[in-house]
Amino acid sequence: MSKFSLAKDKIKILLLEGVHQSAVQTLNNAGYTNIEYLKTSLAEEELIEKIKDAHFVGLRSRTFLTRKVLQSAEKLIGIGCFCIGTNQVDLQAAKELGIPVFNAPFSNTRSVAELVIGEILLLLRRIPEKSAQAHQGVWNKSANGSVEARGKTLGIIGYGHIGTQLGILAETIGMNVIFYDIEDKLPLGNAKQVADLNEMLAQADAVSLHVPETKSTQDMFGAEQFAAMKKGAMFINASRGTVVDIEALAQALTGESPQVGGAAIDVFPVEPKSNAEEFVSPLRGIGNVILSPHIGGSTLEAQANIGIEVAGKLAKYSDNGSTLSAVNFPEVSLPSHEGRSRLLHVHQNKPGILTSINQAFADKGINISAQYLQTTADIGYVVLEVDSDDSQAALDQLKQIDGTIRARVLL
Numbered sequence: 001m002s003k004f005s006l007a008k009d010k011i012k013i014l015l016l017e018g019v020h021q022s023a024v025q026t027l028n029n030a031g032y033t034n035i036e037y038l039k040t041s042l043a044e045e046e047l048i049e050k051i052k053d054a055h056f057v058g059l060r061s062r063t064f065l066t067r068k069v070l071q072s073a074e075k076l077i078g079i080g081c082f083c084i085g086t087n088q089v090d091l092q093a094a095k096e097l098g099i100p101v102f103n104a105p106f107s108n109t110r111s112v113a114e115l116v117i118g119e120i121l122l123l124l125r126r127i128p129e130k131s132a133q134a135h136q137g138v139w140n141k142s143a144n145g146s147v148e149a150r151g152k153t154l155g156i157i158g159y160g161h162i163g164t165q166l167g168i169l170a171e172t173i174g175m176n177v178i179f180y181d182i183e184d185k186l187p188l189g190n191a192k193q194v195a196d197l198n199e200m201l202a203q204a205d206a207v208s209l210h211v212p213e214t215k216s217t218q219d220m221f222g223a224e225q226f227a228a229m230k231k232g233a234m235f236i237n238a239s240r241g242t243v244v245d246i247e248a249l250a251q252a253l254t255g256e257s258p259q260v261g262g263a264a265i266d267v268f269p270v271e272p273k274s275n276a277e278e279f280v281s282p283l284r285g286i287g288n289v290i291l292s293p294h295i296g297g298s299t300l301e302a303q304a305n306i307g308i309e310v311a312g313k314l315a316k317y318s319d320n321g322s323t324l325s326a327v328n329f330p331e332v333s334l335p336s337h338e339g340r341s342r343l344l345h346v347h348q349n350k351p352g353i354l355t356s357i358n359q360a361f362a363d364k365g366i367n368i369s370a371q372y373l374q375t376t377a378d379i380g381y382v383v384l385e386v387d388s389d390d391s392q393a394a395l396d397q398l399k400q401i402d403g404t405i406r407a408r409v410l411l
């Protein structure tokens with residue numbers, strides 16, 4: 001170990017929101033034992049206090065890493081989102097501060113797709129309503145409004161990892177699949193891409209949203225889109241709460257002759273911060289509506305896999321600087337660096353930085369035995385290997401390079 005790098009037991013890892021124990025196990029196996037594990041998310045002020053001495057933080061969808069929080073986290077070197085969505089992290093701020101953000105882009109895909117398939121079947125049979133009635137002692141045996149999924153059309157908005165998986169499952173139960181996406185996508189099975197959203201809505205018997213939270217998806221589904229849906233079609237949102245105008249949905253589901261026949265909603269514009277807080281929504285109490293507490297990806301299988309995947313990415317970045325699959329950072333995949341010191345340098349992407357580094361090292365007689373560089377439009381990430389005896393001198397030189405955001409040396 002270089003005396004200029006932190007020993008693993010000094011690297012503090014803050015894990016929030018009850019991430020699966022597989023994460024702790026994975027980090028322990030990699031030699032990281034200084035872990036603070038919390039079952040809940042933290043509000044901004046508490047988070048600022050907790051995060052200030054953390055080198056890594058792990059979170060799920062309820063912890064918001066704002067620019068203010070990130071700026072106060074002076075020791076933070078890496079962030080793990082133990083989920084798919086990364087909208088809860090200010091990715092630009094993290095990048096500017098030289099902090100890569102990792103997530104688990106596939107681990108809960110199947111769990112969401114399975115849940116949605118189940119919901120489509122239940123909604124088409126009006127089971128939420130009938131179940132609620134039966135619980136009240138009402139025996140409403142009738143085929144009215146109940147239909148098979150076979151031969152019906154599912155419209156998927158956002159044909160990415162979840163959307164495609166859902167499309168495949170839907171076809172296996174005999175549904176026709178159409179989808180709308182801002183990108184041209186390869187249709188799987190017999191699915192067909194439709195260029196115009198309203199055209200897709202007019203054909204679908206069930207519509208399911210699978211887009212990320214971005215500026216372009218904010219409130220993308222409101223009164224106009226509900227009006228464009230086929231009368232009585234089902235509506236499902238397990239993406240992000242900010243995508244749908246929830247008041248407009250409540251209106252579309254109610255009244256004398258509701259436009260929307262039923263809905264299954266897993267995500268909400270405002271979600272309780274913990275299980276102890278009341279869930280407030282205009283959708284409460286409306287018939288043929290399934291409300292679930294943001295559990296689309298919450299299966300034991302998915303959570304265990306996510307823990308291993310994201311903790312593994314954090315450990316790898318800490319051990320050898322690899323940023324493969326970071327969502328906001330130049331991606332560098334690195335071999336091990338036995339017998340040499342590895343230095344990581346994050347800098348503003350402007351001309352001449354690499355030349356300055358090479359010149360500074362040459363002036364001090366430091367030989368670079370390996371060098372890896374990747375850049376995005378605004379930052380560059382260079383990884384250098386030098387003889388271990390030169391690591392302190394090399395780090396000193398790197399810190400002085402104009403445009404440096406962050407420099408550190410690895411074990």
Ligand SMILES: NC(=O)c1ccc[n+]([C@@H]2O[C@H](COP(=O)([O-])OP(=O)(O)OC[C@H]3O[C@@H](n4cnc5c(N)ncnc54)[C@H](O)[C@@H]3O)[C@@H](O)[C@H]2O)c1
Pocket residue numbers: 084085086105108109112157158159160161162163180181182183210211212213214216217220238239240266267294295296297298
């Ligand atoms: N409910 C849950 O527990 C849960 C679990 C996992 C993921 N999610 C949410 O689901 C989202 C989708 O997950 P994924 O893995 O399929 O993501 P993905 O990135 O693989 O796919 C998203 C798709 O949406 C498309 N898209 C983006 N903006 C669009 C727009 N304005 N209109 C139409 N299409 C648009 C993209 O081109 C892409 O094909 C995640 O970002 C996350 O927020 C929720």
Ligand SMILES: O=C(O)[C@H](O)COP(=O)(O)O
Pocket residue numbers: 060061062082083084085086108294295297298
């Ligand atoms: O983005 C995701 O993967 C889902 O929204 C799941 O989030 P969660 O880990 O908070 O359940």
